[in-house]
Amino acid sequence: MKTQGKVTGIISNLVVVEVDGPVAQNEICYINLAGTKLMAEVIKVIGKLAYVQVFESTRGLRVGTPVEFQGHMLEVTLGPGLLSKNYDGLQHDLAKMKGIFLQRGDYTDALDFDSEWDFTPLVEPGTQVIAADWLGEVPENWVKHKIMVPFTFTDKYTVKSIVPAGKYKVSDTIAVLVDTKGEEFKVTMYQKWPVKKAIIAYKEKPRPSKILETGVRVIDTLNPIAEGGTGFIPGPFGCGKTVLQHALAKQANADMIIMAACGERANEVVEIFAEFPHLDDPRTGRKLMERTTIICNTSNMPVAAREASVYTAMTIGEYYRSMGLKVLLLADSTSRWAQALREMSNRLEELPGPDAFPMDLSAVIANFYARAGFVHLNNGSNGSVTFIGTVSPAGGNLKEPVTESTKKAARCFYALSQQRADSKRYPAIDPMDSYSKYLEYPEIQEFLNKNISENWVELVMKVKNTIQQGREASEQINILGDDGVPLDYHDRYWKAEIIDFVILQQDAFDVIDCNTPLARQRYMLEKVMQICNTNFHFDGFEQCSSYYKRMINTLKQMNYSEFQSEEFYNYEKELDTILNERRVQ
C-alpha cells in the first residue's frame, strides 16, 4: 500500500504535502494535478508534513491536490540502448517527447522496450555469481554491452538457467539465479539503481596509474589528467570553457562519453546534437554520437531536475565502468548544480552558509567527485570513470564557495584566465596557476616516461620553468622598460612566448591543430625546447622580437600542417634556416 498525501502549501517549486503513512527522505512521489502527474522528491519531513521539490512548474497547483508516494528514491534505468540517447535530467528520452515544447508530466521511457538485442551468454548454469558479474553481452554500437547481475543483489547466487544466444527484448528474462537460501530470482537485461548512491560493485579502486589522452596540448603535456581521475575547469564567462569541453568530448581517448549539460545554454547542446552525428571518432572511425550519451538539463528547464542530472550522468557512467569500459564524464557546469541546491535550501529557510549556499555544499561536492575512479572489477578487468566538471565562478572570483569546495575535491585544476582569453590565447588555461596532482604520482611519472619518452616528466618541469622565467622577465620589462633590462631578459621572454604560441595555444576550430596525438606533442615539445636551449646572438631587443616572431610564425605553420607531411618538413627546414642565422655555436 503506497503512502498517500494531500498538498497543503506551495512556494514556487517547493510543495508541502500532508501524508497518511511513512515517507522516506529522497523518496519520489507524483502530484496528480488534474490527470497530469508531476514528479517530486522528498527533501524534508516534519511530523506529518513532507516537503517535496517538484521537478516541474507548479503553476495551477492547488491545496488539496492528491499525491502518491512511490516507496523508492530517484532511479535510473540501466540496460542496452543508453548510448547515443539524449535524456533530460531525470533520464526521460527527449526524442520520444511529443511537440516542440516540453509539456509537464510527459515522462518517456529511458530504454526502447520494443527493440531486440543479440544476446550471447557468458556463463553456464551452475556458475557462482555476485552483483555486477557479467551474465552475457549484446552488441550496442561498437561496445559489447554486458548484461550484469543487478547491483541491488547483495547475496551470492548460482546461475540456475540462462537463455541460449538469440534475440531478446530488454524486459525478457535472460537468466534465473538462486541465492544461498534457495530463493529464485529472474534477471532481465535492464535494472534500476538510485542515482544518489554510488555503484560499488567492484573489487578495488587503486590509485590511477595511466593518463587519459585528450589531444589538448596544454592538458596532456603540462598537466595531464589520469584515467579515472578528476579535474575541474573554473573560469569567468567567455574564456572558452565550453569550447574546451567540446574538444575533450570529441578527442579524448575514451570508450564512452557522457555529457551532462547542467543548467547551461540550449544552443550549446544543440551544437552537439548537430555535430556529433557527423563527426568521426578518430580512434574507431565511427560517428562520435555512437559513443556519446547526453544528459541535457538546460538552464530554462526545471531547477530541481538540474540537481538530479549530474547524478543521473554519474550513475550511467558507473554502469558502463562495470562493463570494463573507459568512461569520460563531462559536466557543464557544476556551479549551476550548486545553485540549484542553493535555491532549494533558500526555500526550505535553512540557515545559509557562505554566499547563501547550503552549509554542506563542500561535502556534497566531495562526495560526488569521489564517485569517479579507476577500478579493478571482480573478474579482473579494469574500468574507469574520469570526471571533468566546469565551474562558473561568480564574477570570475576563484575564492567563491563552489570553486573552493571543488578545489578540495578534484585532483586537476585547469584555471582559465581572463587575461589570456582577452588576448585570444586559446585555450585560455593558465599554465602556471593550473596543476595536475597526478604529475606527482610516481605511478603516473613512470607511465609517462615509459610511454612518451625517457625523462619526459623532467622535460615538462623544464618547460614550466621556462614559462616562469619568461613571466618574470616580462614583468621586469614592463616595470623597467625595453631599454632598462639586459637583452637577456628579452631573450628569456621570447623563449616563453614560443612555448605559449606553439604548445599552449591551440586552434580548436582548425581541422589539424585541434587534436594533437601524444607522439606529435612529444615531437613539437622537443623541437621547441631545443630552441629554448639554444643561444642566439642579437644586436638589440627589436631584432630579438622580430626574429622570434618569425620562428613562431613558422612553428605555427607546422602546427597547421599534417604531421610529418611534406609541407610539415618544408616548414621545419625553413625553421632550421632561421635558427642557423643567429645561432651561437
Next chain:
Amino acid sequence: METKVFQRIYTQLTGITKATVSLRAQGVANEELAMVHGRLAQVVKIMGDIITLQVFSGTEGIPTNAEVVFFGEPPMLKVGDDLAGRFFDAYGHPMFGDSEIEGEPREIGGPSVNPLRRKQPSELIATGIAGIDLNNTLVTGQKIPFFADPDQPFNQVMAMVALRAQADKIILGGMGLSNDDFLFFKNVFENAGALDRIISFVNTTEQPPVERLLVPDMALTAAEYFAVEKKEKVLVLLTDMTLYADALSIVSNRMDQIPSKDSMPGSLYSDLAKIYEKAVQFPDGGSITIIAVTTLSGGDITHAIPDNTGYITEGQLFLRTDSDTGKVIVDPFRSLSRLKQLVIGKKTREDHPQVMNAAVRLYADAASAKTKLENGFDLTEYDERALKFAHDYSEKLLAIDINIEVDAMLNTAWQLLAKYFSKTEVAIKSELVEKYWPAN
C-alpha cells in the same frame, strides 16, 4: 478584465507588506491572477489557507477590507496578427486608449522548447556595424546583451541594429524605460516606416517597478506566436534587464528570502535563463533572437546581474568610448559572440576568422604599447606601428557609426594590416595571405 460568474470575492486581508498582501482563501491555484483593490496581483505562495499575493503596482493605500477577486487563471496575453504595430502596457493592454485586440489568450511564461526540437542557428544577422559583424557576428536564434554604462547610447545602437536586421517582427520589451527613450524608439520606428512590424510592451519609469516582471514574458509570448505559428524571424529587444533584475530583488526581499550575492535573489540565474533561453531557431524557419541591454555600474561586470547574464547569453557586446578617436566602439576584447563560429568563414568569406583574430591580437599589442607609453617608457618601432594601426582600426572598423558590408570590412582589415605590418607579423595561414594581401 470582465467579471466572470465563478469568481470568488474576499474582503479580509490578514497581512500587507510593500509588495504583497495575504489573506485566507480556499481553492486558489498557484500563480493565478487576482484583483486586489482594483490592482492586478498574482499568487506567489500558498500555505494552508493563507494565500500571499504579489501586487504588481504596489500596495500603497490598500486597506485590510480591500476587495480581492480571484480570476482562476495565470497571466495571459491575447495573441493574433492584430498585435503588430501596437503599443501595450506591462499587462498586455493597448496603450493610448486603443481598443483591445482580438485573439486567442495564451499563458505567458509557458514551457520551454525541447532542446532536441531546436535547430542549430546558422543564419547571419548583418548589422553593418563592423564591431559586430566582423568581430562578434550575430546569428538568428542567438541571445546577446549589450553591456553598457548608463551614459552610453545603447538604445540608439539597439534601434539601429533592429532596423537593419531584416526581421519579420521586432518586439520591444521596455522595462523602466524613460519616457524620452520610449518616444525615441517610437519615433525611430515610425520614421523608418517599420511600425507595422513592431510590437511594443512598455513599462516606463513612471510606472511601478514590479509591473516590469511581466514585460519579458509578454514580449516573448508574442514572439513565440509569430515564430512558431507564422514561422517568422522575430527579433526581441529587451531594455533594460538590470532594472528587471532589480524588480526581482524587491519582490524576493518582501518575501523574506535570503539574498545571495549583491542582494539579488538566489534564483537570479534561473529567472534570467528562463527569459533568455526563449531565443531559439526552429527547424521550419521561425526564430526568436533576443538582443538585450544590461546596464553596468562603472563598467563592473562582476556584479551579480551582468555576471549571471554572461553565463546565460551567447556572448555580450561591450560598448565603450575610445579615448584615441573619441568614438563609441564595440570593445573587441570584452565583446564576444559565441555563435559567430557557426557563420564566419562559412556564410562569410573564408579569411574572416583569421583576419578577425589577427586584427584583435595586433590591437592587443597596441594596448600594451599604450600601457608602456603611459608608464613613461620608450616605444619600439613596432609599438609605434601598432598604435597607428589601433587608431585606424578603431576609427574605420570598431566605431558604431560604420555601416558597410562584411566583405568591405574584411578588405579594410587587410588594408590596415598591410599598411602597418609585415606578413610574418600578421601570422595568418600563408595560403590566405597569398590570396588576400593587398597588392600595393
